């Protein structure tokens with residue numbers, strides 16, 4: 001029997017998360033522009049709006065008492081952020097317009113040198129750096145730290161940031177987005193009100209800008225509600241990373257390909273690792289694997305543990321100590337999966353939520369920042385006297401700006417690369433080389449993208465080969481979740497929508513895939529422990545649905 005995760009859809013309907021405002025009129029919170037998500041996209045958008053408001057008292061008056069507000073579901077900005085991160089600084093420079101320089105930003109330094117290696121279990125062979133992976137002029141950061149710094153800049157620019165606040169429902173009336181409803185807090189396992197219960201609120205705005213990052217909950221609802229889905233479906237990769245305190249400094253950034261992934265086309269295992277220095281005494285290493293893989297026993301967390309046993313990698317970590325861990329998905333569909341429009345009446349979409357990631361370069365941060373800045377400028381255009389952001393098409397100025405920006409040209413150039421690797425590592429590699437040489441002109445059309453959840457799955461017994469965690473070099477999932485700072489309470493309602501009665505293979509797939517040990521396959525059923533969840537989003541790609549849990553819960557990343 002062939003099994004595809006998409007044949008077992010989760011109990012979920014987009015309608016459930018679309019509502020009209022329900023609070024009494026005098027209890028509704030009104031803000032000028034509402035941004036959902038305090039990541040690079042949301043905070044860049046907030047900073048630009050803050051600048052524009054400071055420059056124009058008239059705009060400030062029009063946007064009201066709270067001109068710009070940002071909602072963030074994490075305990076504080078940065079707490080749900082996981083990235084590499086090698087940052088291309090071009091859009092940060094443009095955003096901060098000389099008021100802050102590179103030296104003010106919390107970077108670990110400029111990329112001094114780099115190397116790309118092809119791995120086998122015991123060896124590492126240096127190969128020429130593909131042009132898309134060159135990082136001259138870029139800087140290494142912890143994106144969680146950089147995000148906290150951006151939040152400070154936004155607050156200095158007069159922006160209101162509301163942490164621990166989930167945007168749960170999209171408020172829509174007469175085809176126009178009016179804002180969001182935030183999630184309740186203090187409910188018990190079955191939805192009952194606990195003594196500390198706090199209801200959510202309607203937050204209304206002239207423009208709502210969704211900057212939710214990968215697997216954005218309301219972004220998905222908006223794509224569905226307004227028919228904005230792109231030409232091809234979105235696909236994702238899962239990245240799991242660790243930060244290590246090390247004895248010897250690493251002086252260059254390293255990327256690896258090959259082992260522990262398998263090259264055969266039937267496995268569809270596409271990905272690689274990154275190892276970046278964080279000053280003299282820390283480094284970060286992570287593994288990113290496309291979620292169109294087929295082996296139900298594949299576990300990115302365990303493959304990362306295996307990667308560290310390669311002598312080339314092991315040497316960098318010897319005598320060191322793991323100090324942080326995190327996991328998150330990356331949208332990989334690229335240009336052809338971008339939404340057909342990035343706006344709806346009263347609404348804009350930015351950053352990873354819209355899929356603005358350059359996969360071969362493993363870069364999304366500068367696209368997120370640029371899109372946030374452009375969204376801010378578009379929003380301001382449509383609140384000028386005589387204009388409204390909810391006139392159909394009015395916010396199309398944002399689409400025009402994105403199309404003219406480097407976001408569009410960069411993503412177009414690499415538009416078929418991810419899709420090519422669905423044909424296996426070697427064929428994919430050859431096609432990618434031809435695409436790079438022709439600057440994206442070969443092949444002339446768009447290669448087909450297949451949904452991650454549509455891949456048939458099988459088992460190969462691979463899990464037997466994962467290293468047994470020793471607590472020094474290799475670690476289990478639960479100690480990793482603990483290190484993520486996740487202290488979510490056990491008695492909260494489940495925010496994960498999955499079928500619990502599914503074929504054994506699918507239950508095993510979820511158990512292995514989830515980096516946080518949320519699922520346990522138990523003879524045809526799935527046991528779910530939602531409090532372990534680090535909100536990486538992988539389950540949404542492979543047949544379930546992540547919805548936002550109570551605000552302020554989940555991981556508390558500081559270094560990822």
Ligand SMILES: Cc1cc2nc3c(=O)[nH]c(=O)nc-3n(C[C@H](O)[C@H](O)[C@H](O)COP(=O)(O)OP(=O)(O)OC[C@H]3O[C@@H](n4cnc5c(N)ncnc54)[C@H](O)[C@@H]3O)c2cc1C
Pocket residue numbers: 036037038039040041042071072073074077078080081082083084085086087088143165166167168211212213214216217218239240241286288327328329330350351352353356357362363364365366368548
């Ligand atoms: C392992 C890994 C390595 C990467 N390496 C690099 C790299 O080296 N260089 C690079 O340029 N890019 C890299 N990327 C990609 C980069 O991290 C993203 O492109 C970037 O973070 C996107 O920014 P964003 O603001 O769109 O989304 P995010 O950074 O994901 O921020 C979104 C924010 O919105 C919040 N949020 C989401 N939904 C809601 C809601 N409903 N209510 C309230 N808050 C909400 C989230 O908690 C989060 O704080 C990497 C990604 C991963 C996972």
Ligand code: SF4
Pocket residue numbers: 496513514515516517518532533534535536537538539540546
């Ligand atoms: S349950 Fe949470 S941590 Fe596990 S795969 Fe799903 S989103 Fe990621």
